[in-house]
Amino acid sequence: MVTQNDPTLLKGVEAFLFDVFGTVVDWQGSVSKQLSQHYEGLFEIDWIEFTNEWRAGYMAATAPQACVARAVLTNNRFYHGNRKRIAADGSGSTNVDIIHRELLDEMLASRKWEHLGKMWGDEKRREINLVWHKLEGWPDSSGGLYSLKKQAIIGTLSNGNVRLLADMAKFANLPWDVIFSGELIGSYKPNPKVYLGALHHLSVPPRNCVMVAAHIYDLQHAALHGMKTVYVRRATEDLDKRDSIKSKANGGEVDLVVDSILELAELFQSSAGL
Secondary structure, X not given: OOOOOOHHHHOOOOEEEEOOEOOOEOHHHHHHHHHHHHOOOOOOOOHHHHHHHHHHHHHHHHOOHHHHHHOOOOOOHHHHHHHHHHHOOOXXXXXXXXXXXXXXXXXXXXXXXXXXXXXXXXXXXXXXXHHHHOOOEOOOHHHHHHHHHXXXXXXXXXXXXXXXXXXXXXXXXXXXXXXXXXXXXXXXXXXXXXXXXXXXXXXXXXXXXXXXXXXXXXXXXXXHOOOEEEEEOOOOOOOOOHHHOOEHHHOOOEOEEEOOHHHHHHHHHHHOOO
């Protein structure tokens, strides 16, 4: 089906808030490439598999149950419970650097990856943990953001921590006006206070703010608070349902469906003349 979008739905928009991992940056390709550069051993390592496992642990720590169920999870009962506590206003770290490091240590202690664990000591693990700060944007991300920035506020609304998002912005040339993170607001999406906190600080009514994400659960929860929604199809995200998600013009639940941030910027520009 050819996607139909109604650009009039973007009239009056003052701000675009973006999920970052998967939506704006290619976490899988970036992390797997960097990991291979850190490895000096003789074993054949599937770095995509290692990266996906690491990411799955992160999703278990920060994402809702429906999303976690679709991920390829390690046997990590701690983070399954940790996610539920934090999302429900319980205790737990909202610094993703800490979560990534604890997950890395657990993985390297497992039988599957213990050969790497023997090679990578504490100092090396600290260095490796920072690969998440250097994620490359999708080819359309930087140009699309610069275009949107000319006419609206653009910012992150991510479960990543502030330093990670700031470093990533510099590395990938992502020109955010503002960084909102789970660490700043005190919880993880989809906790309502993450969306509502960002809206409060922007002083923007929900109808004039767009949530942009490659994860349908994120957009579903943003819509519950009156935000407009744009779904971005990405190669690494929502693999089981990505191609079935429809725009409202096609009878679906999100306002717009696009294949790039550049496409979104073009639609926003066209809405100004309508």
